[in-house]
Amino acid sequence: MTNTIHTIGLLTVLLFMSARVSAQKIYTKNGRIAFYSKTPLEDISADNNQVMSVINTQTGEVQFSVLVKNFRFKKALMEEHFNDSYLESGKYSKASFKGLIKDIAKVNFKVDGSYLVSVSGDLTIHGITKPVTAPCTLTITGDKTAGSAKFFVRPTDYNISIPKVVRDNIAETIEVTVNCNYDQQL
Amino acid sequence: MSKKKYLLLFVPVIMISVAGFIYSSYTRTGVNIKKANAEKVTAPTLYERFSNNTSRAKSDYLHKVLEVSGTVMRTNKNQQEQTVVLLKTMTEGAAVNCTLEEKLEDLTEGKPVSIKGICSGMGEGDLDLGIPADVYLVRCYVIKN
Structure with missing residues (x-):
């Protein structure tokens, strides 16, 4: 009887471990991207909690995709200006990033911990694609992986023109924060 | 004078x-979602419309207040601790993805529910990886459960 219980226990552990090892692609459809603009006149921030992101844990390939219209501001007027005048979300409805975690090999997805890695790739906003490199932290807790990163973008690099009248209200460089809990796997 | x-x-x-x-x-x-007039549609129908004819679905539903009825596939919490309810569709792995404004703990898998919110369209999946896109509903409130 005791042996049977031990065998079942061992099989359960092995099954759990194999599930952890075999998940090559982890993804979420509810990640978060936020941006923050700070000027002496005004602080502006917005959140998007409908971010799709996938990481291939073997190759390090990573991608993000967001509907621009899902960025949420505190004030409706800011949201309207952001969508209609600056990002033109009717015309360029999605923003995306496709890249590579070059040092993915140093992340052991079977061992809990925080791993600092570097992500490089192409960021497409407002129909313009530019290369971006950013440090990223991958945190492994059990069978869960969370990713976070922070980097800066300049609206002018993506042909986003800010009218003169509000130019002093919007920073030349915008801080972008990414947080994703990769809660699903393939 | x-x-x-x-x-x-x-x-x-x-x-x-x-x-x-x-x-x-x-x-x-x-817009005040709770008070706004909403068009009623089921989750499988809404998803099918976006899958089959995106431009038509956009003109019918995009950025409008909808009341979507369906069955709870799964719930989770996003990074800001908001409840996200995934409503079942006819496509495996795909959902109508609803982010709630209020905390609700009693939405269990398989439960029928009606959710009111703004339709923000179909996201992006990855066909190569077999990840279908979701249709998103934001600023949501549960009407019936």
Whole structure:
């Protein structure tokens, strides 16, 4: 009887471990991207909690995709200006990033911990694609992986023109924060 | 009353009205979803419409307040601790993805529910990886469960 219980226990552990090892692609459809603009006149921030992101844990390939219209501001007027005048979300409805975690090999997805890695790739906003490199932290807790990163973008690099009248209200460089809990796997 | 006195009276009134209008425009927080009229549709129908004819679905549903009825596939919490309810569709792995404004703990898998929110369209999946896109509903409230 005791042996049977031990065998079942061992099989359960092995099954759990194999599930952890075999998940090559982890993804979420509810990640978060936020941006923050700070000027002496005004602080502006917005959140998007409908971010799709996938990481291939073997190759390090990573991608993000967001509907621009899902960025949420505190004030409706800011949201309207952001969508209609600056990002033109009717015309360029999605923003995306496709890249590579070059040092993915140093992340052991079977061992809990925080791993600092570097992500490089192409960021497409407002129909313009530019290369971006950013440090990223991958945190492994059990069978869960969370990713976070922070980097800066300049609206002018993506042909986003800010009218003169509000130019002093919007920073030349915008801080972008990414947080994703990769809660699903393939 | 002389013309000058009329002007002295009306100029401040007009200035205060303009300032009030600018202030209310600047600080307004958007449509009141709970009170807004909503078009009713089921989750499988909404998803099918976006999958089969995106441009038609956009003109019918995009950025409109909808009341979507369906069955709970799964719930989870996003990074800001908001409840996300995934409503079942006819496509495996795909959902109508609803982010709630209120905390709700009793939405269990398989439960029928009606959710009111703004449709923000179909996201992006990855066909190569077999990840279908979701249709998103934001600023949501549960109407019936």
